[in-house]
Each structure stands twice: as structure tokens, then as C-alpha cells.
Amino acid sequence: xxxxxxxxxxxxxxxxxxxxxxxxxxxxxxxxxxxxxxxxxxxxxxxxxxxxxxxxxxxxxxxxxxxxxxxxxxxxxxxxxxxxxxxxxxxxxxxxxxxxxxxxxxxxxxxxxxxxxxxxxxxxxxxxxxxxxxxxxxxxxxxxxxxxxxxxxxxxxxxxxxxxxxxxxxxxxxxxxxxxxxxxxxxxxxxxxxxxxxxxxxxxxxxxxxxxxxxxxxxxxxxxxxxxxxxxxxxxxxxxxxxxxxxxxxxxxxxxxxxxxxxxxxxxxxxxxxxxx
Amino acid sequence: xxxxxxxxxxxxxxxxxxxxxxxxxxxxxxxxxxxxxxxxxxxxxxxxxxxxxxxxxxxxxxxxxxxxxxxxxxxxxxxxxxxxxxxxxxxxxxxxxxxxxxxxxxxxxxxxxxxxxxxxxxxxxxxxxxxxxxxxxxxxxxxxxxxxxxxxxxxxxxxxxxxxxxxxxxxxxxxxxxxxxxxxxxxxxxxxxxxxxxxxxxxxxxxxxxxxxxxxxxxxxxxxxxxxxxxxxxxxxxxxxxxxxxxxxxxxxxxxxxxxxxxxxxxxxxxxxxxxxxxxxxxxxxxxxxxxxxxxxxxxxxxxxx
Numbered sequence: 001x002x003x004x005x006x007x008x009x010x011x012x013x014x015x016x017x018x019x020x021x022x023x024x025x026x027x028x029x030x031x032x033x034x035x036x037x038x039x040x041x042x043x044x045x046x047x048x049x050x051x052x053x054x055x056x057x058x059x060x061x062x063x064x065x066x067x068x069x070x071x072x073x074x075x076x077x078x079x080x081x082x083x084x085x086x087x088x089x090x091x092x093x094x095x096x097x098x099x100x101x102x103x104x105x106x107x108x109x110x111x112x113x114x115x116x117x118x119x120x121x122x123x124x125x126x127x128x129x130x131x132x133x134x135x136x137x138x139x140x141x142x143x144x145x146x147x148x149x150x151x152x153x154x155x156x157x158x159x160x161x162x163x164x165x166x167x168x169x170x171x172x173x174x175x176x177x178x179x180x181x182x183x184x185x186x187x188x189x190x191x192x193x194x195x196x197x198x199x200x201x202x203x204x205x206x207x208x209x210x211x212x213x214x215x216x217x218x219x220x221x222x223x224x225x226x227x228x229x230x231x232x233x234x235x236x237x238x239x240x241x242x243x244x245x246x247x248x249x250x251x252x253x254x255x256x257x258x259x260x261x262x263x264x265x266x267x268x269x270x271x272x273x274x275x276x277x
Numbered sequence: 278x279x280x281x282x283x284x285x286x287x288x289x290x291x292x293x294x295x296x297x298x299x300x301x302x303x304x305x306x307x308x309x310x311x312x313x314x315x316x317x318x319x320x321x322x323x324x325x326x327x328x329x330x331x332x333x334x335x336x337x338x339x340x341x342x343x344x345x346x347x348x349x350x351x352x353x354x355x356x357x358x359x360x361x362x363x364x365x366x367x368x369x370x371x372x373x374x375x376x377x378x379x380x381x382x383x384x385x386x387x388x389x390x391x392x393x394x395x396x397x398x399x400x401x402x403x404x405x406x407x408x409x410x411x412x413x414x415x416x417x418x419x420x421x422x423x424x425x426x427x428x429x430x431x432x433x434x435x436x437x438x439x440x441x442x443x444x445x446x447x448x449x450x451x452x453x454x455x456x457x458x459x460x461x462x463x464x465x466x467x468x469x470x471x472x473x474x475x476x477x478x479x480x481x482x483x484x485x486x487x488x489x490x491x492x493x494x495x496x497x498x499x500x501x502x503x504x505x506x507x508x509x510x511x512x513x514x515x516x517x518x519x520x521x522x523x524x525x526x527x528x529x530x531x532x533x534x535x536x537x538x539x540x541x542x543x544x545x546x547x548x549x550x551x552x553x554x555x556x557x558x559x560x561x562x563x564x565x566x567x568x569x570x571x572x573x574x575x576x577x578x579x580x581x582x583x
Contacts, residue, residue, distance in 0.1 A: 016486075029385035039415035039419055042415065092311070096315045099312040099315065125557060126557065129328055129331065153414075154322045158551065165315070237414070241417065245417060256407070256411050257407055270322070
């Protein structure tokens with residue numbers, strides 16, 4: 001108690017304010033952090049409840065909703081589609097985005113900033129507009145409900161993220177290293193692969209993980225252009241949510257939370273030892 | 278004299294070489310520039326072309342002739358006016374609440390020692406990386422009639438009967454603020470970290486009270502980040518779909534939801550496109566005005582979209 005009182009009287013920053021004087025700030029910050037974290041954390045134990053009404057804490061624990069999810073061919077197929085779409089989107093958007101970021105950075109053309117603006121456009125345009133526009137075009141070329149169509153649409157949503165993340169890494173990279181490699185006889189491509197890429201690899205990995213998540217979590221475009229056996233997980237979840245609260249979704253949510261948390265951990269682990277200061 | 282001759286002879290000898298080198302460099306820059314073309318092509322074909330097509334459709338009537346009726350309807354119809362007002366209200370409220378609770382948290386984080394700040398930052402990053410649909414679902418479960426919030430509220434005695442927290446504006450705002458907060462906190466935190474702490478020391482040294490030092494030194498310096506964050510939140514809110522659709526229960530209708538129903542239920546491409554064009558133009562105008570004040574990479578400092 002005495003040490004608490006002492007701490008309250010201690011100066012808290014460069015001004016003369018004490019910890020006691022900004023106790024309200026600590027309280028407010030704590031509440032906001034709880035607000036941010038709580039909903040996702042609470043869903044996890046709830047998904048193990050036996051009740052239809054998702055109690056917290058569950059009175060009877062059970063794996064009922066996981067059984068329901070794993071035993072349902074529709075949910076399984078949707079999960080598989082989402083995984084495929086995510087992986088293919090990552091495989092398309094990452095190399096294409098890295099190439100674009102590199103090209104824009106080294107060519108130093110005057111229209112580079114205009115091209116950059118066009119490339120990041122997809123994250124500024126409301127997604128619903130991209131969704132119905134793509135839907136309209138896909139109907140004409142019969143790409144609706146196809147995996148290819150879904151991957152292409154998700155790729156343009158992911159490319160801006162790759163370009164932004166990799167461009168910012170290149171900005172702090174010393175291009176003279178590549179010049180040195182080339183003056184020693186390496187081709188431009190070889191110099192990039194051997195010298196530059198290893199040094200920006202952490203941003204490239206972050207960008208790749210973000211691309212995967214962009215596709216895996218995407219709802220609106222998937223709602224319009226995916227369907228039938230290529231329905232995504234999020235599309236089915238969204239449709240189920242509009243009707244009623246299906247407890248199965250709690251178990252799927254828990255799995256999705258685990259997926260995105262592990263990706264975040266991966267990005268943090270790689271990012272920390274990495275190129276960005 | 279001889280000096281001059283020598284110099285001009287030298288320049289004569291190097292000139293052809295120089296132009297060739299210049300051309301070579303230019304050719305290489307073009308080749309490198311070509312690296313952008315796959316990305317550019319994808320974005321042009323999959324996004325710019327379809328959106329351009331929608332633009333064209335918005336000027337076509339049901340008989341396929343050029344008409345302005347889709348826009349006329351928007352001006353005349355009361356229901357469209359209400360949707361736009363609704364969208365702006367919800368976006369402004371969400372942005373306002375985000376500023377009110379996000380700014381203090383960003384300030385708190387910026388004052389912490391590095392290790393503690395990184396730890397607390399997880400509470401911001403974890404929701405940021407978690408699926409928007411999952412978070413919306415979590416709120417639906419928490420806020421429903423027999424949900425956790427209602428039960429706790431009644432247990433503590435805050436209210437006696439279950440109150441309606443979801444399928445209305447309250448639920449929509451709670452969900453949207455939760456989703457948008459990281460987009461505000463990250464740029465604000467970034468701009469706060471960039472403020473030299475010696476300024477605050479100097480202010481205190483010159484006799485400023487903590488409040489004065491904050492409002493007259495720290496706050497103005499953090500404004501660019503706050504402005505960028507608020508702008509991202511507002512623009513993302515304008516086009517928001519999933520959260521209001523699930524938590525609004527049909528009582529909160531945003532422009533993007535009306536666009537979707539126009540297509541899904543009425544197959545009315547003209548009306549949907551016209552709404553989309555207006556939404557797009559609004560978004561771009563706001564971003565355009567902002568880009569005159571802010572640098573674009575500052576705006577994009579955030580991350581993964583809605």
C-alpha cells in the first residue's frame with residue numbers, strides 16, 4: 001500500500017505530472033484495451049459450450065459445435081475453398097506486388113507516383129463497388145463461382161498491401177549494395193535475388209501473410225462472385241449470421257482466431273529480427 | 278586559348294558516348310518500369326475496367342438508352358436521402374467515438390517504455406489481424422437479448438430487464454468502433470512516437486503546467502497523425518457493409534447495403550451503379566482534399582482493409 005502511494009506521487013513523464021495525476025488515463029486505457037481484446041477472447045470458451053445459447057462461462061463443456069462443423073460436408077468444402085483461395089492469392093499477389101514495388105523504386109520515373117496511386121486504388125475504392133463491378137464482368141465471361149475468378153479479385157485487393165509494405169522496406173534499403181554486386185559482374189536479376197531480396201525478406205513475408213489473410217477473411221467480393229462448390233467460408237458464415245445465431249459459427253470463429261493469431265505471431269517473430277527498424 | 282581548344286576537343290570526343298549512355302540508362306529504366314506491368318494490368322482489368330463499366334451503366338435506363346433518371350431518382354427520392362444521411366451520421370459518430378477513446382489509448386501507449394508498449398500493442402494488433410466477420414459475430418453474441426452484457430448488467434443491477442443492444446444503431450456503433458479503432462490508433466501512435474520528448478521537458482522547464490504542456494506543445498504536434506487516422510476511419514466507414522448489415526438488423530441502412538440489395542433483390546444495375554458512383558466520388562473527393570494536406574504514404578501507414 002505504502003509503495004503504491006509512493007508510486008502515485010512519482011513523476012510520470014517529462015512534465016511535473018505524477019502517476020496519481022493521470023490515474024484516469026491508465027483507467028481509460030485499460031478499459032479501451034479490454035474493449036478491444038474481450039470479444040475475441042470470450043468467443044473461444046463460449047464455443048465449447050453445450051448450450052444452444054452459447055453461455056459464458058459454459059455450464060456444460062462439450063465439443064458439440066466442433067463435431068457439427070467438422071462433420072458437415074458444406075462447411076468442410078467451404079473451408080477448403082477459402083484455404084485454396086488464400087494460398088493462390090498469396091502466390092499471385094506477393095511476386096506481382098514485389099516486382100511492382102521494386103520497379104517503381106528503381107526506375108525513378110516521373111509517372112511512378114501516378115502508378116503507385118493506381119496500384120493502391122483497390123484499398124481506397126469501397127469494396128462493394130469492386131464486388132459488383134467484378135460480378136458484372138464475370139457474368140459476361142462466365143467466371144462467376146470459379147476459383148480463378150475469386151483468386152483474381154482477391155489478388156487486386158492484396159496487391160496494394162504488398163506494394164505499400166515492400167515499398168516502405170525498400171525506402172530504408174541501401175541500393176548501393178546492389179550496384180556493388182553488379183559492378184562485380186552479377187546480373188540485375190541475380191543481384192536482386194542474392195543481395196536485395198534476403199534483406200527485405202521480412203517485409204516480403206509480412207506482405208505474403210497479409211495477402212493470405214486478405215483473401216481468407218474477405219466477405220463482400222466472395223458474396224458476389226463465389227458460390228456453389230466454390231463458396232468460401234466467410235460467405236457461408238455471413239449467410240448463416242443473417243438468419244440466426246448458429247453456435248457452429250463460434251467454433252469456426254475460434255479456429256479463425258487461432259489462424260490469424262498464429263500468422264500475427266509469425267509476422268512479429270520474423271519482423272522483429274528484420275529489416276524495419 | 279590552348280586550354281579552350283583542349284576542352285572543346287574533349288567534349289567532342291565524349292559527346293556520342295554520353296548520349297548513348299543516356300539512352301542506355303533510359304532503356305534500362307523503361308525495362309525496370311515494365312516490372313510494374315503485371316500488377317498494373319491486373320488492377321486495370323479486374324478493377325478499373327469493371328468500375329468504369331458501372332459508371333457507364335449508371336447512365337443507362339431500362340431500355341438501354343442514355344438517361345439521367347438513375348441520378349434524378351437519387352435526388353428526388355426521400356429514401357435515398359435518408360440512406361445518405363444515415364451513412365454520414367454513422368460514419369461521423371464512429372469516427373468521433375474512435376477519436377475520443379483511441380487518442381487517449383495511443384497517448385498511453387506512446388508514454389510506456391518500449392517493452393511494455395509492445396506488449397500492450399498486442400491488444401491493438403490482435404483485433405486488427407482477426408477476421409472482421411468473426412469480430413462482428415462476437416459482438417452479436419455478446420450483445421444479444423440473452424447475451425453476456427445483458428446478463429452482467431442485470432446481475433450488477435444496472436438495468437432490470439434485458440435491453441436492446443443489437444439490431445439497432447447502438448449495436449452497429451459498438452461493432453464499427455471496435456473494428457475501426459486500430460486504424461485510428463496506429464497512425465496516431467506513430468506520430469506521437471515521432472515527437473521529441475525534449476519539447477515537453479523544455480515546456481515544463483519554462484513553467485508550463487502538465488495540462489498546458491500537453492495542449493500547447495504535444496497535442497498540436499500529434500495532429501497530423503490524428504487527422505490521417507480519422508480520415509482513414511471516416512472513409513472506410515462510408516463504404517462499410519458487413520458490420521452494419523449484421524448488427525444493424527435492418528434499422529441502419531448504409532449506401533453500400535442499398536447497392537447490394539439493388540443487385541441481389543431487384544437486379545437494378547442502373548440504380549446500384551449510380552449509388553456506387555456517388556459513393557466513389559465522395560470517397561475520392563475526401564481523399565483528394567486530404568492528400569493536399571497530408572502525404573499519401575502517411576495515409577497508407579495503416580494496413581489491411583475492410
